Amino acid sequence: MDDATVLEYEMPGEGYNFRDVTGLFEQASAEIEPDTALFMENFTLQEAMSALEIGEPRLDSGLIPKEQQGPIFDPLTPLLPEEVCWIMDRAMAYEMEFHAGNFLAHTVHALLYVHHLQDMEPDLIVPQPVFSSDPSRPIELITLVLRAAVQGLLKCCDITWRELAKGPLYDTEDWQGDKCEVSLLEGVPTHFVISGLDDAFTWLAHAHDIPSNWKTALQIRVLFRKTLLQTMSIDAAKNGSDFLRFVFLARDYLQTLEHYPSVEPGPDSPALLTFDPFIGRQLQTATPIRVIPPPSLKETCKALHRLLDGLYEISLLATTDRLSIWDALGNTRQWIPDPPQCVPYIRSLTQSTFSDGVLILNRYTFGWMINQFFLESVGVSYDSIYAMVSSRWDGDDQELLKNVGRALVKVVAPHIRAHWHNPPRRRRHFMKSLVDWHTLYDTLVQVQENLSLEDVPRRHFLTRLPDIALLWRLSVVREVVLSGFQLELYAKEERAFAYWYATQVIDAHLKSLDHLVPVVLEESPVHCEMLFQVQFLTALQALCTASFLVSMPLMSSDWDGMRPNFYRRYKWAFRAEYDASDVPVVAQPELHAFIRTCAEILEGGNPTPADDVELARTVLTDLIVSTNTGGWAGSWGQDRTQALQNLVAVCDSLSHLPGSVEVMETFDASSLKWDPGFHPWFPSLQHLDSSSASTP
Numbered sequence: 001m002d003d004a005t006v007l008e009y010e011m012p013g014e015g016y017n018f019r020d021v022t023g024l025f026e027q028a029s030a031e032i033e034p035d036t037a038l039f040m041e042n043f044t045l046q047e048a049m050s051a052l053e054i055g056e057p058r059l060d061s062g063l064i065p066k067e068q069q070g071p072i073f074d075p076l077t078p079l080l081p082e083e084v085c086w087i088m089d090r091a092m093a094y095e096m097e098f099h100a101g102n103f104l105a106h107t108v109h110a111l112l113y114v115h116h117l118q119d120m121e122p123d124l125i126v127p128q129p130v131f132s133s134d135p136s137r138p139i140e141l142i143t144l145v146l147r148a149a150v151q152g153l154l155k156c157c158d159i160t161w162r163e164l165a166k167g168p169l170y171d172t173e174d175w176q177g178d179k180c181e182v183s184l185l186e187g188v189p190t191h192f193v194i195s196g197l198d199d200a201f202t203w204l205a206h207a208h209d210i211p212s213n214w215k216t217a218l219q220i221r222v223l224f225r226k227t228l229l230q231t232m233s234i235d236a237a238k239n240g241s242d243f244l245r246f247v248f249l250a251r252d253y254l255q256t257l258e259h260y261p262s263v264e265p266g267p268d269s270p271a272l273l274t275f276d277p278f279i280g281r282q283l284q285t286a287t288p289i290r291v292i293p294p295p296s297l298k299e300t301c302k303a304l305h306r307l308l309d310g311l312y313e314i315s316l317l318a319t320t321d322r323l324s325i326w327d328a329l330g331n332t333r334q335w336i337p338d339p340p341q342c343v344p345y346i347r348s349l350t351q352s353t354f355s356d357g358v359l360i361l362n363r364y365t366f367g368w369m370i371n372q373f374f375l376e377s378v379g380v381s382y383d384s385i386y387a388m389v390s391s392r393w394d395g396d397d398q399e400l401l402k403n404v405g406r407a408l409v410k411v412v413a414p415h416i417r418a419h420w421h422n423p424p425r426r427r428r429h430f431m432k433s434l435v436d437w438h439t440l441y442d443t444l445v446q447v448q449e450n451l452s453l454e455d456v457p458r459r460h461f462l463t464r465l466p467d468i469a470l471l472w473r474l475s476v477v478r479e480v481v482l483s484g485f486q487l488e489l490y491a492k493e494e495r496a497f498a499y500w501y502a503t504q505v506i507d508a509h510l511k512s513l514d515h516l517v518p519v520v521l522e523e524s525p526v527h528c529e530m531l532f533q534v535q536f537l538t539a540l541q542a543l544c545t546a547s548f549l550v551s552m553p554l555m556s557s558d559w560d561g562m563r564p565n566f567y568r569r570y571k572w573a574f575r576a577e578y579d580a581s582d583v584p585v586v587a588q589p590e591l592h593a594f595i596r597t598c599a600e601i602l603e604g605g606n607p608t609p610a611d612d613v614e615l616a617r618t619v620l621t622d623l624i625v626s627t628n629t630g631g632w633a634g635s636w637g638q639d640r641t642q643a644l645q646n647l648v649a650v651c652d653s654l655s656h657l658p659g660s661v662e663v664m665e666t667f668d669a670s671s672l673k674w675d676p677g678f679h680p681w682f683p684s685l686q687h688l689d690s691s692s693a694s695t696p
Contacts, residue, residue, distance in 0.1 A: 073273055075116035076125065078137035079146075081214035083271035086262040087111075088149050088221050090275060093294035095153060096303040099160065099343050103176040105280040106292045108157055112274050113150045114182065120147040135209040144203050145218060148196040151185060152225040155193045158184035159232045160345045168351040174344040174422055180283035190233045197226040217260035224253040231311055236318040237353050237362035244315040251308050258301050310346030316635055318353050321361060323369065323416060324376040324529065324632035326354060330419020331479065332636065334426070334486070335643040337677050347420040355413045370408045376632070377468045378461045378516060379526045388462060395450025400443060407440040415476070427483045430476045431572035437473035442583040444469050461519040467512040470586060474509040477587060478502060480572070486680035492554040493562065494569060495674075499548035500597065501589050506541040508587040510534065525631030532629065536644075539619040543650060546609035546616070547682055550657060552598065553669035559595055566591050609657045617651035620644050646679055653684040 032038065079087075094107040108114065118124075122143040161184060164175045171177040185193065201222045204215055231246040265271040277291040295303070320326065354361065360369050371381045382405070389401060411433055418429040444466040456462055481502045484490050490498055513534050520527045556562060567574065570589045578585055601607055624644050629637035672683040 070273060070276075073112045073116070073276075075113055075119045076139065076142060077270045077273075078134060078139060079141055079271060080137055081141060081210045081218060082263055083265050083269055084141050084146050085214060085217050085221065085260075086265055087113075087146065087271055087274055088218075088225075089262045089297050089300065090294055091150070091153055092304070093297070093300040094275075094292075095157065096300055096307075097292055097294065098157060098176075099303070099307065099345055101175050101344060102292055103178060103285075103287050103290075104157070104182070105178065105180045105283055105285050105287055106277070106290050108153065109180060109182055109283065110275050110277050110279050111150065111153075112276055112279070113146060114154065115279075117147065117150060122147075138207065138209060140203055140207070144196075145200045145222065148193075148200040149222065149225055151188070151193045152197055152229050154183070154185045155188065155190060156225075156229055156232055158186055159190075159229075163345060163348050163352065166348065166352060168348045168417065169344050169421070170425070173425070174347070178285055178287060180280070180285040180287075182283065190229065194226055194229060197222050197229075201226075213260070217257075217262070220253055220257045220260060224250060224257055227253055235362065236311075236314050236349075240315055240318050243318075244312070247308060247311050247315060251305075251312075254301060254304055254308065258297075261297050307343060307346065310343060310350075314346070314350055314353050317350065318361065320634060321364065321372075322376060322632060322634065323372050323412065325634040325636075326416045327419070328632045329634070329636050329639070330416065331475075332639045332643050333419070334423065334479070334483065335680065336639070336646055337680060342422075347422075350420045351417040354416055360413065366409045366413070367405075369412055370405050373408055373412055374468065376526060377471060378464075378519065379521050379524050380461055385461075385465075389447060389451060392451045392453065392456075392462070394452040400447050400450065403443045404440070404447065407436065407443055411436040411440060415472075423483065423487055427480060427487065430480050430483075434473065434476060434480070434572065435575055435577045437469060437476060438578065438581060438583075438585055441466055441469035441473060441586070442581045445583045459518045461516075464515045464519055467515045470512045471509070471516070474505055474512065474587060477505045478509065481505065482681045485674065485682075486676050488674070488676065490569075491565075492551075493556045494565065496548055496551040496555045496598075497562075497566070497589075497591075497594050499544045499551060500594050502544040503541050503548065504590075504593075505587045506537050506544065510537055510541070513537075527631070529631035532623070532631070535619050535623050539616040539623075539647065542612040542616040542619070543647065543654075543682055546612035546654060546657060549601075549607045549609040549612075550654075550669060550672060550683075552601070554672075555598075559591075563591060609654070613651050613654045613657055617648060617655075620648050620651065624648070647682075650679050650682045650684070653678075654682075656685055 091108070091111050094110060097107040098104060113120065120143050122140075125139075125143060161177065161179070164171075165177060169175060201219055204210070204219050204222065207215065210218075227246050227250040231243060231250055234243045234246065236243040278289055280287060280289045294300075317326065317329075356362065359365065371383060374380055374382045374385055386401060390398075393401075414429070415433060418426050418433075421429060448462070448465050451462060453460075453463060481498055484498060485495075513530055517527070517530050517534070520530060566589075573585070573589050624641060629640045633640045671686050673686045674683045678684050
């Protein structure tokens, strides 16, 4: 290939002194026939293909196309105040993308000042004439203001990384922990960074060459970063008052910040060169390069408001020493579409606030937790129950009493923390924990069998000890089954059984409540919660029944084909660990009972789903009107009410379901639509004509 031919094409490595070897390969392969290959001894096609890793980023990230080649970045290039303001806002946008679960290499590390902090040290900079040539671009905007802002950003990311690295959440599943060997100021004390932000604010206050509107905009951003850093550096469980004060301050500064928005720099502005979305090429990482467009300032502020709302909620939870309130909040958040506070950092910090593995809420022992479990379940502490049981013990093995405490330590704290996992992980944890809940139930059954209860009144709590464990276990089973709809796990053939099984679980739950309501002190929070649960579960069971009836047409009548899928879907209910218990598992999924129920309905039952929907609406409306949000709603009673209103919306959507057998026979199940955005558990009834109806 001559030089003229070479000049006609743009060489892939042009500019790097690459040499064209096309002719060499053509000469070497001249005698090889098409579709043939040559192999060395013991080196086959398999070995050749194994040498290439599909998706290996280093195979395609070395070449930098011309359109991505820019001038060398100079961190000391003077900038206008509005340009610095825009850089700070865009950096916050990338920070929120990191909080959303993206890699640092694609977000925060794209800010080139992150990699040049040492070049911005004011004490090491040699004064140059260019720095003082333009008073509208003082170098202090770089060395004091922007440097302090970048340090504050990195320190916030460091605190976030440290919290997420504790282990409550999972790296590469909930968040991305690859730092790419770039410092997040791990060794720099937080107070040193805060001092730098104070210096930046002080300089801005005395800067005379900066327009007042941009001076205020920069000051607000410096104060917001400082306050956010102070909030994140405080343990809410140890110093709740300061934590809450800084959260309120950060909210105020963020609201003010929104009134001083930054403006997009012009096409020739040097500020545009401060972000390199392809910085991953220069970092120690195996992550494929992915360009993430930063959100707008409006979207960034919305994400920051959600972050602060989550921190505010943590401040409330840090002072909430009721296990049932934590459990009720965790459940309620999963009962509504698009639950808030789902940022991984907030979920991890919430778990850490509840328990660090040694203490509960940084002040209570696990013994306190065991006492609270019984106190909030039946209104009697574990110490009182232990004393009564010991005085009436009629068995040989008193280790059973200690086994109760051990079982509770093993299951309760992880159960509360699991509410702040991501939904699939939460469901998996609940499925695995059901064996431990049954072990607790089994132990309480054995304890009750070894008690002398001849002179104990029938409505005494000692006669209903096993029901305490059942209340919690059956609630977990219900969440496992219904969350399958939220996660869109069920095929259309599986929905009918899931709804039917949910009705069986709720029925067992209601029976346990019927046993315990009479033994609980009236007007107590425990009693109020039980009455709420009775009404709520009654409405929920009615909706599950209606959904089961209308889902039956979507189900296959091939029972033999359904059986393998059934055991795969509900394998968590048939684990070998259950065989170690002599006590039967309550509310197990039973395929033969489901088949029998379907046969009875098809042979002459009277399915009227409209009646069930109307019953659910009546009960739910009464709950909302009565303002009885239960004894354990706490500060989140409005959230529980919202969940009830969402269920009423389901009733409204299903209000035109068949109300008689004759109409049921002509019901078109394709008009049902399961959309977690409408409701995580139940379908809506789409009014479609025959030409537009489609199978969900």
